[in-house]
Amino acid sequence: MELNERILHYLDKNDKVDTIKLASEFEEDHQKIVGAVKSLEALEMVVSEPTKSTRWELTGEGQQVAELGSHEAVLYNHIPETGMAQAEVMKTVPNAKVGFSKAMSAGWIYLDKSGGAPLVKRKVDTINDTVQEHLIELKKGIDNLTTNVRNDYKKRKLLQEVTVKSFLLSKGPQFSTTIKKLETDLTSEMLLTGAWKTLQFKPYNFDALGQPPECGHLHPLLKVRSEFREIFLEMGFTEMPTNQYIESSFWNFDALFQPQQHPARDAHDTFFMSSPATTTQFPMEYLEQVKKVHSEGGYGSQGYRYDWKIEEAQKNLLRTHTTAVSARMLYKLAQQKEFTPQKYFSIDKVFRNETLDATHLAEFHQVEGVVADRGLGLADLISVLDTFFKRLGFHKLQFKPAYNPYTEPSMEIFAYHTGLGKWIEIGNSGVFRPEMLLPMGLPEDVNVIAWGLSLERPTMIKYGLNNIRDLVGPKVDLQMVQNNPICRLDK
């Protein structure tokens, strides 16, 4: 008969029983009994009440004594008829100190000091090792000790009190001596045969989670990217083609009126290419205008007044900003016969050769928005930033004067983050300098406003990540990717 059924039968005859008793009755491991009880309880056939009982068990030393005899008995048995020098006894007999004092107080031995060195001699001919007897009995589970004796053994560390957790069983609401098989699920066969009408169903566990569906997942940062694209598209912006990581210094720096001795053009900030090393194709008329405005001025500007070298402009690099693409688009716009207002955006990778730390990598995504129209000013830039950042959930903005080589005026954008309860720097913006736009051939009254931010930073703030490598790169925890919720930027 199955263990479960045996338990049910026992309960049927005995109303209440302790699992410890069951374990000894059935000669089964207590844990196995408990396991069976738990499954019976799930079927509501039994009810269990946790209970505690204590019993006395042999310690390790106690086990040793039960096996080999008490220390005093061992010592007694060690001593020959003629006796043994005390010093030798102490040295050779295990646990001699305890054994000696106990054997002395039990009257089994005596010390003969008549000769020079003290001799230990037997006092009685035979002994009764009651300690060992008691422990052997206890081992079997028989406990007939008086409190005094027990306390003595406890003091001698031969016994320890052990708490045993067990359960008191009684009949449950669904008690019966046979276990009905419970169905876990409704099947087509049951429908076919109609058996579902008479079968019993296992209660469904509403307190556990369901089975997760097998599905694929999108990357958290790229979900944010999709949201940003949507915001721009809803605001009527056109996406710029940015699929060109390698750029010439000309479009990345010179066309943007960034001088050739600028620190950003240092090898320690920018990745320069050893292969392909240079670009030689440029719109030459435009290049000459750029050269002029850098070295001599013009278009209302003093210029930088330095020797502009074409070799510097030819150097290839990994673009440091997507503004290089914006420059190309504005140049293309300027070649149109008639100017039409435009709104452009892009979100793509840029590369910086900076010191790496927890929040900086060599590559990240830049978000850029550009508006070109006649008569635009700072007030228009502020308005568009208000609209854009509202979509991201930032309703309070503050602007701080800043410096960029290619925009003037320039503003750093600070937003109030309600979750963190403080102002954070969220982006950079400005009005492109005339020295950049006029050489392209754009009409004089056309102004271009632009702003940019990184994609990684607001994403890390939103998802509470401290290290950028937890978001981008091979070391990202895929579990995090799979658990990442839908991207709701304004919540």
Added chain:
Amino acid sequence: MPTISVKRDSLFAALGKTYTDDEFQELCFEFGLELDEVTTEKQMLMKEQGEHVGAGVSEEILYRIDIPANRYDLLCLEGLVDGLLVFQGKKPPPHYVLKKYEDCHSLHLTPATGQIRPFAVAAVLKGITFTKESYDSFIDLQDKLHQNICRKRTLVAIGTHDLDTIQGPFVYDALPPSEIKFKALNQTKEMTAPELMELYSSHAQLKQYLGIIRDSPVYPVIKDKNGVVLSMPPIINGDHSKITLDTKNVFIECTATDLTKAIVVLDTIVSMFSKYCSKEYEVEQCKVFAPDGAYELYPKMCTREETISVEKANNYIGINENGENLARLLSRMCLSSTTEDDGTTLRVRVPPTRHDVIHACDLYEDIAIAYGYNRIVRRPARVVTTGGQDPINKLTEQLRLECAHAGYTEALTFTLCSRDDVATKLGVKIEEVPAAHISNPKTLEFQVVRTLLLPGLLKTLAANKKMPLPMKLFEISDVVLEDKKAETGARNERRLCAVHCGRAAGFQFVHGLLDRVMALLREPWDKDTGYYLRQCEDPAYFPGRCAAVVLRGEVIGKVGVLSPAVLAAFELTNPCSALEINIQPFV
């Protein structure tokens, strides 16, 4: 962005007002600066050198303030204070006076200087009184200028000297190193130039400048009428003419490879420190003679005049102020102006401290700063355009969703990688890979731009071994290939890559994904009109389990089971199959 350290209490004393840290931060915000850190000298040293910094290091509160990179006039306490006081309307912009004497000091350049450092400018400050603080500030400003506009002394090098210890006229020459011998600053004996170069080769601060002149046949040297060496630019000044707290008259010389910058640097120094002269803000000019005998007077201290239209300025910012108000706003930025033409134009005087103003737009920004960026009223948007997506990005978005629908998880891997990642680990030589190489990688993680998406996905698998199998990853992103026909010599290519990692390689799964993607792109499984698989061999793939994906005669990618050698190279212990195709043909 340069950062200056000023003693907070000295700053407040000079500003005539005490602020809390927050109040000062707000003032900085409005003006365009940032209070980066509140610290002490002791704390700063402790950060660098550890806890055991000795006694005697100052515990006075220091403000570390970030200064915009183009504002050389704010790089010292003196300039910062002037800028802030004028901004707050508490003092009018300083007015500098240039003094030229008939017997003014002169600096003569020899033809040899043309070989190494062709330009020089000079100025004199008379009757100056230094305190310990202003002396430190003077040295500090030179250091800041050296680091920034002088581009670490390569473009301009500054030397300042006690005029009373030397006698003009001064000569700026370039001599063979062995012919230069003098007692350098803080040294005890005279040394030749080669000896000095040797001495400084282990000097923490100076060794970085030695390369500027080391290999030249001639080194720059400035001497006075009696042959006393003032300095050997850009390395070190002479001890003889060094400035002390007792110095009353200062001779300033700047040698340069860029004359414009030298002029700016000189203007900046004299503007900042002429306030300590006996005649406040007065600067004495010097004649600098070119090798051919023609001379120029320096410093220039030019006040440029720029005329701007009131209407244009208002519109550029989006405010509506009259000419008088705009003039007032500009004055607070040290740009004195007057209205003209019935108040429709402004004539603005750009002082020599504002070399950053090179176009009218710089003036518009200053008006906006003085007005207050946060006071500008928003103008409703009026540019009406329809939006549009870049076709390849639109296709990417659609395919990303489909791959996720198919049960694959998206990864985002690094664009830059090592040469091994795209060559050796895949069983090929780097020379055979059309990769774009970076010339100055700091580590081998940035040696090349990736030519495949596969290595990145394999690294992601290797870092996520705790995930249950099978693991299915994908990425749709760009790789870069060398291409002589492209404008820059390289082009981006949009790829779709997927990997399946499990107890079994599962070729059929990535193959199935390929079929699904092709079906979604309406490509039939047909040799002529669509796509098919053509078995091939590739060192990265398991023999007999690799195929080229062919689309109407063109190979667009590969699919197969990865070779155990590749798995080992990427530290993977379970078999993988992979798919990588170029999706640009489908745009």
